[in-house]
Amino acid sequence: MAKDRFQVxxxxxxxxxxxxxxxxxxxxxxxxxIGILAHHQPLLGMLEPTELRLxxxxxxxxxxxxGEGYVQVSPDGVLVLVEEAQDxxxxxxxxxxxxxxxxxxALSSCDEGxxxxxxxxxxxxxxxxxxxxxGDGGA
Amino acid sequence: xxxxQRDVKTRIGSVKNIQKITRAMEMVAAARLRRAEQRxxxxxxxxGAIRRMTRQAAEAAGSEMAxxxxxxxxxxxxTIALLLITGDRGLAGAFNSQIVRAGLRAAAEHxxxxxxxxxxxxxxRGVSTLTFRGKEPQGQYVGFTxxxxxxxxxxxxxxxxxxxxxxxxxxxxxxxNGYISPLTxxxxxxxxxxxxxxxxxxAGDDDDDGGEADSAHHSLVEYEPDPExxxxxxxxxxxxxxxxxxxxxxxxxxxxxxxxxxxxxxxxAGELIEDLTxxxxxxxxxxxxxxxxxxxxxxxxxx
Numbered sequence: 001m002a003k004d005r006f007q008v009x010x011x012x013x014x015x016x017x018x019x020x021x022x023x024x025x026x027x028x029x030x031x032x033x034i035g036i037l038a039h040h041q042p043l044l045g046m047l048e049p050t051e052l053r054l055x056x057x058x059x060x061x062x063x064x065x066x067g068e069g070y071v072q073v074s075p076d077g078v079l080v081l082v083e084e085a086q087d088x089x090x091x092x093x094x095x096x097x098x099x100x101x102x103x104x105x106a107l108s109s110c111d112e113g114x115x116x117x118x119x120x121x122x123x124x125x126x127x128x129x130x131x132x133x134x135g136d137g138g139a
Numbered sequence: 140x141x142x143x144q145r146d147v148k149t150r151i152g153s154v155k156n157i158q159k160i161t162r163a164m165e166m167v168a169a170a171r172l173r174r175a176e177q178r179x180x181x182x183x184x185x186x187g188a189i190r191r192m193t194r195q196a197a198e199a200a201g202s203e204m205a206x207x208x209x210x211x212x213x214x215x216x217x218t219i220a221l222l223l224i225t226g227d228r229g230l231a232g233a234f235n236s237q238i239v240r241a242g243l244r245a246a247a248e249h250x251x252x253x254x255x256x257x258x259x260x261x262x263x264r265g266v267s268t269l270t271f272r273g274k275e276p277q278g279q280y281v282g283f284t285x286x287x288x289x290x291x292x293x294x295x296x297x298x299x300x301x302x303x304x305x306x307x308x309x310x311x312x313x314x315x316n317g318y319i320s321p322l323t324x325x326x327x328x329x330x331x332x333x334x335x336x337x338x339x340x341x342a343g344d345d346d347d348d349g350g351e352a353d354s355a356h357h358s359l360v361e362y363e364p365d366p367e368x369x370x371x372x373x374x375x376x377x378x379x380x381x382x383x384x385x386x387x388x389x390x391x392x393x394x395x396x397x398x399x400x401x402x403x404x405x406x407x408a409g410e411l412i413e414d415l416t417x418x419x420x421x422x423x424x425x426x427x428x429x430x431x432x433x434x435x436x437x438x439x440x441x442x
Contacts, residue, residue, distance in 0.1 A: 011188060013289040013383055015181035029363045044196060045363035046372055070192055070369070081188050083289055083379075115208075115304035119297050 004038035007077030008054060010064070010085055017085045018054060018062060025078055026053040027071060036071075036078055043073040047082060049129040063088050065133045067126060091134035100127040144426070147419040151412055158408035164230070165401035171285070172321055172394035179318070179387045186380050193339060193373045199366035207374055209300055212333045213309040219249045220257045220299060220308040222331065223276075224315035224385055225265030226393040227284045234316060234324070234396040235264040241326045242314050246274075257308060261295060261386065284390060292383035300378055303332045315385040316392035322399060324392035331381060339377055 003023040010018035025036040028050040036043075052066035069082030103123035110116040223242040225235045246256040259278030260266045266279045278298050283291045302308045311332040316324040362369065 011185045013182050013185045013292075013380065014178065016184070030368070031363045034363070042360040043363065044192065044360055044366070044369060046369050068372070070189075070373070072188075072192060079188060081185060081192070083293065115301040119301050 006038040008080065009077065010052070010054075010080045010082065012082055012085050017064065018080075020054075020056065022054045022056050023058075024053075024055040025071075025080070026055070027066065027080070029071070034071075036073060040073050040078075042075070043071065045071045047071055047080070049126040051088070051129075051133050052080065052082070052085065063133075065091055065130050068122070086130075088133050091130055093131065093134050096127050096131045096134060100124060100131060103127060144419060144422045147415055147422065151415045151419065154408050154411050154415065158405050158412070161401045161404040161408060165398050165405060168394045168398040168401060169321075172391060172398060174286075175387065175391035175394055176318075179384070179391060182380070182384060182387065186384075189373065189376055189380065190339075193370070193377075195360070196362075196366040196369045196373060199360070199362065200370055207371060208304045209332060209334050209375060209378065213306070216254060216309040218255050218257055218308045218310075220259060220302065220311045221246060222259045222261070222278075222295070222299065222311060222313045222382075223265045223269070224313065224389045225260065225262035225268075225284070226389070227263040227281060229264060230400060231393055231397040232400040234393055235262070235268070237326050238314050238316060239265060239268045241328060243272075243274075245312060245314070245328065259295070259299070261291075261389075284386070284393065287383070287386035287390060289379070289383055292386055293379050295386075296375070296379040296382045299332060299382075300375055308332075313382070313385055315389045316396070318388040318391040318395065321395040324396060327385075329381075329385075331378060334374065334377060339374065 005021040005023055008018065008020065008022050008025055009016065023037070027034060027036075028048050029045040030048055031045070033050075034045065047066065047069040049065075049067055052064045054062040054064075056062065064082075064085040065088050066080075066082045067084035069080065072079045072081070103120050106120035107117065107124055110120065221242050223238050225238050229235060242258070246258075249256050258269055258274055258276040259280075260269055260276040261280040262284045263281045266276055266281055269276050278295065280291065280295055299308070299311050303311060310330065313327075313329050313331045315327055317327040318324060
């Protein structure tokens with residue numbers, strides 16, 4: 001049986017990357033992984049870096065490497081606001097490894113409990129996640 | 140052809156070449172300006188949506204916002220960070236120099252009142268001018284001013300926010316060329332940190348559609364995690380968005396300024412070519428007259 005479809009818009013500061021009807025959205029909030037189907041309860045969630053999957057159907061899935069952001073579910077549809085949404089095929093492993101290394105250096109050079117430390121931890125987690133996504137796509 | 144005629148002719152040739160280059164640069168700048176304008180437009184829906192979400196989360200959280208460190212002023216302002224946004228390249232009229240000048244003037248004001256100043260600069264021009272003047276910027280961000288990405292803005296914003304929250308700096312001011320039209324840019328000086336609550340909650344020009352629809356059902360909304368936690372991350376986003384917008388406006392302004400500078404350079408080259416052509420014709424005419432006089436004089440001496 002075909003599932004109900006709903007409108008999903010993915011917005012980044014650099015513009016809209018996706019706006020279409022889907023059957024399911026799969027992403028991750030700070031609380032945990034979440035799958036959103038049609039008629040989901042209204043929600044405001046904070047997103048963590050992960051692979052964002054938009055299921056047009058079981059076989060037709062659009063994927064993005066998603067940075068930090070927010071998701072808002074309302075009766076009109078789902079709005080995904082993320083700082084980055086990149087095509088996994090366009091991720092540059094070398095570049096990501098550089099960034100990850102830099103974040104690790106920053107992490108070890110500053111004291112725990114400072115904002116600088118929290119920020120480096122955030123960077124490290126983001127680039128690690130992106131690297132994992134890039135690895136899956138390339139293999 | 141005499142020596143002076145040949146000289147003028149070579150000069151015309153080189154001025155024509157320069158004119159070709161300035162024309163090409165003008166056209167490149169015009170194309171990039173259009174793209175930069177589109178990127179400013181592309182930010183609007185995102186910024187508007189962040190603003191609506193913040194309002195929704197703030198309503199749900201009650202008035203917990205004041206507790207955030209980036210919203211609270213420091214007790215004493217001893218160190219001021221100045222962020223100067225310039226371009227990576229020159230040949231854009233006063234675009235870069237007016238930012239550096241405004242920054243140095245503000246620095247002098249702060250220093251006169253006993254505060255110390257820490258510089259940060261985006262764009263090679265700003266970094267190198269400040270370094271040359273012995274005021275090497277602590278944060279140097281270069282290589283992207285043609286096409287700044289959100290990640291560039293995030294890096295700058297997070298450096299400044301971290302320094303502010305960790306008490307290394309007490310205030311952040313940003314200087315950039317605000318984009319008004321391709322022909323008009325203005326130097327803007329804004330306070331980035333501490334963030335003003337008013338700027339967050341006021342309805343900005345980013346609100347393309349009203350927030351009424353969202354608030355109608357907010358009592359039923361589920362939050363993951365609590366609205367307080369969401370707010371803690373939404374609010375620093377304003378700093379990132381402000382820096383990103385400043386970078387985008389600066390880029391548009393840079394292309395606008397370069398377009399204008401190159402257009403007037405092309406016009407000046409055109410005038411120069413006219414003057415030189417006139418000079419060359421005059422020299423040629425003088426030579427012809429001279430030759431005719433000589434022929435006439437020779438003919439007269441025979442009769």
